[in-house]
Amino acid sequence: MQQFLEFFGNHPGLFIALGVVVALLIANEVHGNLTGGKRLTVSEAVRLINDRDPIILDVRTPADFKKGHLLRARNAPLTKFDEHLGPIAxxxxxxxxxxxxxxxxxxxxxxxxxxxxxxxxxxxxxxxxAWLGANLPVTTK
Known part of the structure; x- marks a missing residue:
């Protein structure tokens, strides 16, 4: 404990920076939850897909969509988002x-x-x- 206090005394700038980073991370999570509603983790998304058969929308570009996407996903690029909503409206x-x-x-x-x-x-x-990081499958079809 003595070494920790000595380190803190010698490097207060590092602890202030750590506090700022932690505060920003918390603020980012709170902001995302307030504005974007509940964001699902990969495991929660898998459960949703298996249990409730959701509509799956990929908002990346068509070129990225062709490289790989979730099974049964529909491409609705954000730049032309409203044009692609007709079938699911x-x-x-x-x-x-x-x-x-x-x-x-x-x-x-x-x-x-x-x-x-x-x-x-x-x-x-x-x-x-995150999906790929969890080693879950994607398709190019």
């Missing part, structure tokens, strides 16, 4: 899983879907990168 009571590469664009798409009246919209936390 009648299923507003069905849950929707939205993902992108990292997760930030999925939150934006989820907000737009909620404004259009979709009842349950869940962005995938970490996006396709």
């Amino acid at each position: 009648k299923d507003k009571d069905k849950p929707v899983l939205v993902y992108c590469a990292l997760g930030s664009n999925a939150v934006t798409a989820a907000e737009r879907l909620r404004k259009l009246g979709f009842a349950e919209v869940y962005p995938l936390r970490g996006g396709l990168n």
Whole structure:
């Protein structure tokens, strides 16, 4: 404990920086939960897919979609998002899983879907990168 106090006394700037980083991480999580609703982890998304058969929307570019996407996913690029909503507009009571590469664009798409009246919209936390990081399958078909 004495060494810790001595280190703290010699390097207060490092502890201030650590406090700022922790505060920013917490603020980011709180902001995401307040604006984007509940973001699903990969395991929660798998459970949703297996139990409730959601609509799955990939908001990445068509080129990225062709390289690999979740099974049964529909491509609805964020730049032309509203044009791709026609086929799913009648299923507003069905849950929707939205993902992108990292997760930030999925939150934006989820907000737009909620404004259009979709009842349950869940962005995938970490996006396709988190999905692949969990060694889950993707398809190119």
